[in-house]
Amino acid sequence: MLLAIDAGNTNIVFALVEPGQGDAPPTIRTRWRIATDARRTGDEYAVWLNQLLMLEGFTMADVNAVIIATVVPRALHNLRTLASKYFKVEPLVAGEAGAEWGIELDVAEPESVGADRVINAIAAHAREPGDLIVIDFGTATTFDVVDYTGAYKGGIIAPGINLSLDALVSAAAKLPRIAIEAPASSSVIGRTTEEQMHIGVFWGYVAMMEGLVARMRAQIGRPAKIIATGGLAVLFNDHTSLFDRIVSDLTIEGLAMLYSRSQHG
Structure with a gap:
């Protein structure tokens, strides 16, 4: 099976995946999440993963391939070590030789586009025809435009809602620390400090998303579906009609697709 590793700024997701045959989608057997720490060694990852694999009924010998995407360059060396030392494979690194993107990056600085954003574009285009806007809720919230040909056209980077709240x-x-959740009341005039903060953080974020998407759709000039991913997508989905589809494992799906392409030329 394939071990797909998505190293983000806040968390690293490890997923055990059975890549799909032909046009069939990959099957994600299980996934685990750990806080990103570039100092964590390959040995530490191995001890942690070995225990989790056994809890799910697998062993390290069940992994015969590894693919890595990272937006944290300092974490890459230790993840490579994990793959080579403990899984006995040379990992593919998304965007590098053997795992080239295979899509057009139609932006001014293609080399600066985060690996996760390109992988999301690959997976979203495979799922949905036509023009797309992919919203990924992470440390930052990104809005990415994928046109009907599958080309990545650019997007927007906004502070993630947790980051915004931390700054405030x-x-x-x-101001007290509050949970990120929908306000208890539908009123947008708060009567207490905490109510006002909930309104500002939650409904302010919804308004930001809806406003940016409206401007992006106007600039695209064609109908564009909205695909959302990331943990907070479900939270917002009950309070906006913005999303056409939520795909929680979009990045992992994209990594599996990239791996399958590498195996079939």
Whole structure:
């Protein structure tokens, strides 16, 4: 099986995947998440993964291929070590030789586009025809445009909602820390400090998303479906009609597709 590793700024996701045959989608057997720490060694990853694999009824010998995508360059060396030392395979690294993107990056600086964003574009285009806007809720919230040919056309980077809340609380001494959740009331006029913060953070973020997507659709000039991914997509889905589809494992699906392409030329 394939071990797909998505190393983000906040968390690293490890997923055990059976790549699909032909046009069939990959099957994700299980996934685990760990806080990103570029200092964590390949040995530490191996101890952690070995225990989790056994809990799910697998062993390290069940992994015969590894593919890595990372937006944290300092984490790559230790993830490579994990693959070569403990899984006895040379890992593919998304975007590098053997795992080239295979899509057009129609932007001014293609080399600066985050690996996760390109992989999301690959997976989204495989799932849906036509023009797409992919919203990924992570440390940052990204909005990426994929046109009907599958080309990546660019997008928007906005502060993630957790990042926005952290900045607000740290800069204002008297504001309490609140949970990120929908306000209890539908009113947008808060009567307490906490109510006002919930409204500002939650409904402010919804308004930001809806406003940016409206502007992007107007610029695209054609109908564009919205695909959302990332943990907070489900939270917002109950309070906006913005999303056409939520795909929680979009990045892992894209990594599996990239691996399959590498095996079939």
